[in-house]
Amino acid sequence: MPSPSSPDQLTVHEALTRAHAHWNAGQADQAEQWCQRVLAAWPGQADALHLLGLMAHAYGNLDLAISHLRQACQAPRAPAVYSSNLAEMCRQKGLLAEGEEAARRAVALDPALESGWNNLGIVLQEAGKFEESRTCLERVVALRPDWAEARNNLGNTCRRLGHLDLAETHYRQALALNPDYAEAYSNLAFLLSTQGQHDAAVRAAQQAIDLSPRLVDAYLNLADAQISRHRYEAALRALDMLHAFAPQHPAALVASAKALRQLERLDDALGFARQAVALAPSSAEAHLTVAVVLQSLGHTDDALVAFAKAAELPGAVAQDALVGRASLLMEAGRKDAALAAFAHALEVFPDSVSALAGRVDARKLQPGDADIAALEACVEDGERRALTDRITARFALGKAYMDIGEPVRAFAHLDEGNRLKRASLDYDSAATGQWMACIAQAFAAERYAALPRATEPSELPVFVVGMPRSGTTLIEQIVSSHPQVTGAGELSALRLSIENGGHFPDGVSTMTVEDAGRIGQDYLRRIMPLARGHARLVDKMPANFLYAGLIPLILPRARIIHARRNAVDTCLSCYTKLFGGDQRFTYNQTELGQFYGYYRKLMAHWCGVLSPDRFIEIDYESVVDDLEGEARRLIDFLGLPWDAACLNFHDNPRVVRTASVNQVRQPIYRTSKGRWREYEDHLGPLLAALGGEVR
Structure with missing residues (x-):
């Protein structure tokens, strides 16, 4: 049909053909000119508007693209694909309701339109309508089995439905169809990480980055996998690469905050998390990260507010926010409020x-x-x-x-x-035993007195060490009930300071007084903000028993309390607890018993070299049998006057962030003494590994 006023007397079809040719040749200006000629002659012409919309989208002008597509779809005989494309653009803009409407219109106009069903499936996926999304995407795969993108999208929906086995199958099918499909590698990395296959997740994420160096999600998934492997510095390196080309990406800022929190760089972590909130105030993930960092800083009330805000916002982290809030209430000793919060979380999820x-x-x-x-x-x-x-x-x-x-x-x-x-864990029991033997050798009794010592006079640090579940939290709660003592919980600060100071234990042989001083000062710098004016700060990281011989060299006035408990009771309590931290030796009875043997041998070595005015041992059973006597002994060891508040430790309002949070909210009870005998029939491998050590 000739255009009524075209100066070149071309048909609309011919003019549009030229527009498409210019666009395909990369000549955007000429393509736009031909589209505008068509619209000048035929206002509202759907094909010209559609092409202008695609061009605007390609150049990043999403609002203009949507405007053109909306007009194109209003034409009486607009093809179904125009509505399908409008649906995808609306999805990218976050206009999910309009996108769903456009996609449904597309498949109603053409039930065989693969892109229409695909775009409808993606919109429904983002809207949280996962079952409908799955139905749509399965239809796409049936219509076009060789479409890798559809397989990838179906994998995403299956993952959100919790069908992880199906999700992995679809991701791998997508990669079989397109071995260079970076997005599928990235999604597979995320899935593998949730399944505990962290090494495979790292490899998949790195493959995605190699294929598409500016694929944001691939860097995020790589960082997530590294965090899951407790390789926080490696996670930060991945995020540094992302920050290089996307410095203001909120998800990258959130991921950095998470890694920094694990490294106990809490102020830095809070800064990144708050920057993410400022850039994306509707991001539930950003608010949740602020909440978790505030929780780590001990700002309980502010953390509860941030958890509540995260739970109110749309997104997949609302469940984590509700559960996190309930758990924090439990840590703060507000049990009734915590149970109500758990109930609310289960009402919603x-x-x-x-x-x-x-x-x-x-x-x-x-x-x-x-x-x-x-x-x-x-x-x-x-x-x-x-x-x-x-x-x-x-x-x-x-x-x-x-x-x-x-x-x-x-x-x-x-x-x-x-x-x-x-x-899901890498752990070598024999290597662990050899490492502990090397530690004892580095601090051999015959040369321990000659090792260099710092001159730091601070008496602030008090280390409570021992096996997990051996009574370390109880001891911390008792002494931190004293008005001059604060409990800081389980800190990674000592390990991080030692790692920054050089190789341990090999570096001890060449350590100078200055080296020792630097490590001690680095530790004090990390803990000082937590002291809040108290004379003593308790760091109850149990694994610091590994460093008990180094502590007097870097912090000569520090005190060490070794918490002991019946070997089998201790190990049983470990075996029945899913730890939040890195206790890799606790998930196999034989390895658990072996680790206990390594630990007891190292502690026996420390008893032979450490000064009794800086190192004491407290038995859990003795505390249970004589609370006041042992509490007075502890406070005297800390060089402080006695305070009866230490006997009412269960009333201490401080936040307790360990696996023993429930127990320390109760007065002393005796039911945990000899508890293992009730379960003896189920502890064969553990008892065999412990040998005669059942004290």
Whole structure:
């Protein structure tokens, strides 16, 4: 049909053909001129508007692109693909309702339109309508089995539905169809990380980066996998590469905050997290990260506000925010409020394993408790659940069945939970034993007195060391109830300061007085903001027993308290607890018993070289039998006057952020003494590894 006023007397079709030719040749200005000629002659012509929309989108002008596509779709005979493209642009803009409407219109106009079903599936995915999304994307795959992008999109939806086995299958099929598909590698990396396959996740993320060096999600997934492997410096290096070309990307700032928090660079972490909130005030993930960092800083009330804000915002982290808030209330000793918060989380997310596990851990269960059945249902889901959910459910059920006196069921779940957790970790028991032997050798008794010592006069640090679950939290709670003492919880500060100071223990042989002083000063710099004017600060990281011989060299006035407990009771308590930190030796009974042997041997060495005015040992059982006598002994060791508040440690309002949070909110009780004998039939590998050590 001739255009009524075209100066060249071209048909619309001919003019549009020229426009497309110029566009395909990279001549955008000429293409736009031909489209404008068509619109001047035929206002509202759908094909010209559609091409202008595609051009605007290609040049990053999303608002103009959507405006052109909206007009194009209003034409009476506009092709279905125009509505499909409008749907995708609306999705990118966050206009999910309009995008869904446009996509549904597209597939209604042309039920065989693959791109229409694909775009509808993606819009529904982002809107949280995962079952509908899956139906749409499965239709796309049926219509076009060789479309890698559709397979990748279907994998994303399956992952959000919790069908992780199907998600992995679809990602790998996408890569089989297109081996250079960077986005599929990146998504596979994220999935593998959630399944505990962190090394494979790192490889997949790096492959994505190699294929597409500016793919933001690939760097984020690489950082996430490195954080999961506790390689925080490596995570920061990945994020530095991302910051180089996307310095204001909110997700990158959030990831940096998470890594910095693990390195206990809390002020830096808070700065990154707040910068992310400023750039993306509607990001639930950014608000959640602020909450977690504030929690680590001990700013409980501010953290609770940030958790609540994160829970209010749309996004996938609302569940984490609700559970995080409930857990913080529990740490702060507000048990009734915590249980109400867990209940609220389960009202919003009835399928939440973390909320169920948190509520189970917070109270003593009775037979027939509904949470047990709910957790059993989670276990029955098998690999459709994320690995973390499966492990968490197993440990929670172990605790639940111990509560109600069913040890056979309890250990069936605990053994499987420990097996799954152990399979996700790298740990070499023999190498650990050799390393501890090297530590003792580096601090041999015959030359210990001649090792260089710093001159630092500070008496602030008090280290409570020992095995996990040996009573370290109880001791910290008792002494921190004294008005001149503050408890800082389990800090990584000493390990980080020592690692910054050089190789340990090899570097001890060449360490100078100045080197020792630098390490001590670095440690004090890290903990000083937590002291808040108190005369003593308790650092109760149990694993600091490894450094007990170095502490007097770098901090000569520091004190060390070794918490001891019956060997089997200690190991049983470790085996039944899913730790938040890095306790890799606890998830296999034989390795756990071996580690205890290494630890006892090293502690016996320290007893032979450390000065009794700076090092004492406290038995958990003695504290239980004679609280006042042992409490007075502790306070005298700290060089402080006695205060009766130490006997009412369970009333101490401080936040307790360890696996023993429930126990230290109660007065002294004796039921944990000799507890292992009730479960002796289930502890064969542990008892064999411990040998005769059952003290």
